[in-house]
Amino acid sequence: MTKQSLLNQYLHLLDDLIVRERTAIIYSKMDRLEAIQQEKSTLLILLQHVDLIVDEETLALAVKIRENNKRNELLLQSGLKLICGLRQNINRRRSLTYSSGGRSETLGFSPRILKRSI
DSSP, X not given: OOHHHHHHHHHHHHHHHHHHXXXXXXXXXXXXXXXXXXXXXXXXXXXXXXXXOOOHHHHXXXXXXXXXXXXXXXXXXXXHHHHHHHHHHHHHHHSEEEOTTSOEEEOOOOTHHHHSOO
């Protein structure tokens, strides 16, 4: 196997991992996401030991990988913003309120949303 085909093979594997990563992010499969991250780390270590002889096909694939990785980053950032917003909303609901008579009351609230897998 030539060095060029090995590089392309690794890049195709990395592209496939990034697509699988996006699917795991979309469907909130955090256990799969962790396994994919470990595979990506291993693959990136392997890529460091390959001579990087870049032709047009390899460059196009690398650009595609970078764009897909950026999309995944944006998905993760959006998910984090959603979780932070939910947490703030729950904390707001858990805070004490006061009745017209001046007594403190806790609003009805269900902690189930904190226990759900997001």
